[in-house]
Structure formats: C-alpha cells, structure tokens
Amino acid sequence: MTSTPNGNVAAEVTDQSASSELQSALDNYNQLSPRQIAWRRLKKNKVALASGIVALFFLILAYGAPLFAGIFHVDPNSRFPDAIDGTGLVKGSFNGMGLHHPFGFEPGTGRDLFALLVYGSRISFTIAIITSVAFAAVGSIFAVIAALYGGKIDNFFGRLADFLLAFPFTFFVIALSVPLTKSIESTGIAQNNGARMIMLVLLLVIFSWSGFFRVVRSQVLTLREKEFVMAAHALGAGNRRIIFKEILPNLYPLIIIYLSISLPGYLTAEATFSFLGIGIQAPASTWGLTLDDAVNYWQRDPVYLLIPTLMLIIVVLALNLFGDGLRDALDTKSDR
C-alpha cells in the first residue's frame, strides 16, 4: 500500500474494498458449516421452498385432522343421509360442495368427503413416514456393518440383497398381504387396520432396503479409505467410535436425500395397494381407498374422483420437487 504511486491510490482503494468484500464473503462462506451452506442453497431454490411449504401444509392438515375437520363440524364417521338420493348418488352438482362441506360427500354412505380425506391422509402419511424411516435405518445399518466388517458378513448381506432384488416384489406383497395380516392379528399386537398397517410397513421395508443398502455400502467403502478415518484408526479409535463419530455424520446427507425421495414413493405405494384392495380396508379411509371407490362413480360424479386425484398428485409432486431441491442443496459435488 505504501509503495503504491500516489496517482493510483483512488483506483487501488476501490479495488481493495471490492476484493476485501469478496474476501470477507468467502471467509464467511468458509466458516459456514455444511448444514448452513445447504440451507442457504435451499433458500435460493424458490420452487423447492414453495413445494416444501405445500407439503408441510398437507402434513399439518393430516395430523391436525380433528382440528381442521372440527372447523366445519364434521368427522369421518357421521353420515349425512339428506345429502344423498335414493340411488346413493350425491344430490346437487359438484358433489354437493358447500360452506359446511367444502368437498361435498362420499356417494353411497353420505360421509363428509373433506373429513374422510384429511383423516385418510393421516393414515397414508403415517405409513409412508414410518416406512421411509425404517427403510433408511435398516439399509444404512446393514450397509455400515457390511462395509466395515467386510469378508463373510459383507458377502452375506450382499447375497441377501441380490436375492431380495430378484424377488417379484408386487406379487409377494399381494400374496402375503392376507396371511401376514392374520399372523400379526394372532400375535395380538394389533387388529384389523392396525395389523394391515404393520403388514404394509413390514413388506415395503423388507423388499426395498436392499436398494438403499447398495448405495450406502459403496459410500462407506469410499469413506473408510479417507484420511480422517485412517487417522482415527491410528489414534486407537474402536469400531464403534468410527461408525458413530466418523462415518455416520458423513452419511447424513445421503440418508436425508433418500428419505425425502422415498417418502412420496411410499405414499403412492400405500395408495396403490389400498386401490388394489390389499391395504387398509373400509370403513377407515385412505386416499387410495377413496380413489378406488370414486372410480365406480366417475361418470355420474366426476368431482368425487377429481378431488382425491388432485390432492394425491399435488402432494407427491410437492414432495418430489422438495426432495429434488434438497438433493441439489446437500450434494456437495453439484454446483448448480
């Protein structure tokens, strides 16, 4: 600075301030934890953020079902016989929509459709969330064990994963749904739809952990060779410390990404199986069940089909877009 000729001072100063601004921004960025960097990237992605809010709205709607249904003084069990005519169809147009019944009624039974759908989404979300968490937990635990212990254990899990991938998944879910529900009921843990929920979660997890297992296993194998893990080894850290303190924190982004991607997948899986008639059964309701019922009425009452269709598509799309944004934000390799 002192050696700079006087004539250039002005230019030098502005240049200096600009570069120092950049420098401070860079310093700032370098001081950020990976989590903060990810959050900043996510905040910039308006589509992902908006989708996240939409998804959150539906989640709140699902778990606050009694509250929101209470606003309209409806619940999923009471029937409104006045709303349907002799043939079981809803009177009036637009499925009988009105101030007190925002989505109208369910033909046949005359139950309030809004109440059915929000209460139903609670079951769908619960199944999807439990399955996603269990899927990620089982997949990553097996993968860490397989990758770290290697040898026979690794081989065993690898073969098991191969074997499960060759299983025709849908057939097995269909075939096992009835008997497995019965065996869960006979153990006395849960009855009826409770048992069916456990059955769905169990089958979905058993047949899907292997895909995630492969991804995590290869990630752990790469991590294991990294310097910081070797350093921990050299310092005398045991396997348990290496797993929980060194490896797992580095797997969190991967796990979060897969959680967010699998959640909408399981939401559709639940709807699909309910639609096929092997999931939750009436009088309970889920989106899949309502859709299955609505198909019978599509010519006479299209609005009844349209509402659950739109809700399912919006939620799944929102969750997918949010998951996509989350992946971009957490993926350190991409600089989009």
Add this chain to the structure above:
Amino acid sequence: MLKYIGKRAMANGLILVAISMITYLIFWALPVNPASISCGTHCTPQKIAANEHLLGLDVPIWVQYGRFVKGLVVGANYADGQVHCSAPSLGYSVPTNTCVTTLLAQKFPVTLSLAIGAFILWMLIGMSMGIVAARYRGRWPDKAANAFVLTGTSLPTFLLGLLLLIGATLAHWIDPITQGLWVAPWSDPIGFFKNFIFAWITLAITSAAIYTRLTRGSVIETSSEDFIRTARAKGVSEWRILLKHNLRTSLAPIISQAGLDFGGLLGGAVITEKVFNLQGLGNVAITAVLQTYDLPILVGTTLIAAAFYLVFNLIVDVAYSFLDPRVRIS
C-alpha cells in the same frame, strides 16, 4: 467366456431354486389354510381334511416341495390321480380346475404384448428425451425434459392409467365393456392395438422418466471423455458426435437397466393389467389372492416372474461382458 456364462448361469439358477424353496416355505408356514378357504360356508372338519388331501396339503412340507420339483421335471398327477399335468408342471389349481402351467401359458401372450409395446415406447421416449436434454443442457429442452421426469415419477401408475382410461372412454376411443378381452394381433390388429395402446402409454410415461434421467446423465458423463474432444477437434458435427461417438459408450448402463426392467415386466404388470382389465399374469395373481387364495397359482406366478428377472439378469451380464472385457476377468 463360456466359463463366465456358465458361472453366472449357475449362480442365477441357485437363486431361483432358493426363491422357489422360500416361496414354498413362506406360503405354507402362514396361518392361512387354503383348504378351509376353498371349503365354503357349510364346512366340516371332514370336508377340510378331504380338501387338504385334494390339494396335496396333508403331507409334510418337504414332501410337498419334492412333489413340486418332480412335477416340474416329469409332470404329475393331482386330485387323487384324476388330473394329469404334463412336464413343466407348476401345480394344479383346484378353484379353476386347470393345470397352473396351462393357465399361465394361456395368459402369457397378454403380458408379453403389454411388455413389448410398453418397452419399445418407453425406450423411444426416454432415450430421445434424455439425448435432447443432454444436448441442450441447461436450456429450455433440458428444463422441459426435467419437468417430464418429475411428472412421470410423481404420477402413480394406477392413477395415470385410470385417467387415461377415463379420457379414452369419454372420447369413444375404447369401449369399456370389451376393453381387455384378448384379441390376437394377427386376427384383429386394430382391436389388439386399441386394447393395449393406453396401457402401453401408461407404463411408458412412468418408466420413460427414469430412462430420460439415466440417458441424460450417461451422455453428459461421456461428453467429458477425451475421444469426444478429439472428434470435435476433427470437426465432426455436434449431432454426429452425440449419436455416433457418445451414445455408443453411454448405452452400457441404459442397456443393463433396460434388460432388468424388461425381465421384471414379463412377470406381469399387476397394476396396469388390473386398471385396463388385461387378463395377463399379474391379473391372474391378484385374482388368485383376493378371491380364492389359490396357492399353486401364486407360487407359479411368483416363480415365473423371478425366473424372467433372473434370465434377463444373466443376459445383461453376458452382454456387459461382451461390451467390457474387464468384467469377465474380475
């Protein structure tokens, strides 16, 4: 090379045997007695016992499995010797009164037609969109392809199928009453086409999304290779580089995924078949579960599906080892 194929075939064969055993074990260890389900409302213990004998369930599980394997190899007699099913026999279905192999062979053309049509359509859509997206990376065609991928992966198959079915019915393109009744492509090509086109589109849209993503990623990855730069330096046009030089290398992961998906599809696309009332393997399986709990049909469809998957797995492995010699050695 032959040694490698032999080894892979052996491994896949073992997996198939293991799957058949486990399928047997699972289905017979469960607390559902098909004998009492098929017995009806006026049921007595004697009737159940007679039914069990008819179904061949009155002997230990390993004897049942032994009989099953014997049936596969040399054929077998069922229902007290009244029915004979010849060589590759997968069992005998009491509710439908047919040999499982015969029944599944009857349904297979439907599943095969569904699989081939959907496969061709989704590969065409998926790969061309993936190539265009990679060529115009970051520009509007890429964004449009991305939107297509998101929609395709977000739409549940059954919902997309239903919406297409409803739309087609409203437009009088298909007749909901005859929809799904099998007509052979050589006797009534138009009827055949009408039967399948919307089912093909349904499967194609949901699967093409995956292939768009896969192709785009693979093409972009290959485009940073040295030989692409060399071609560009020689003045080869961009499209020619893409289609002649790049795509050949990018095909490997796409082919392996396609092989597995096609193999999986041949086992029956349960949801699409149910929505479009196509009487293929998937529909047979779900009817067997929901209406009669017909175990021999379930075991049969499960094994057929697993076998197709494994055969195509083998084909992919072999194709890969032709493309990439390094695979053979390891």
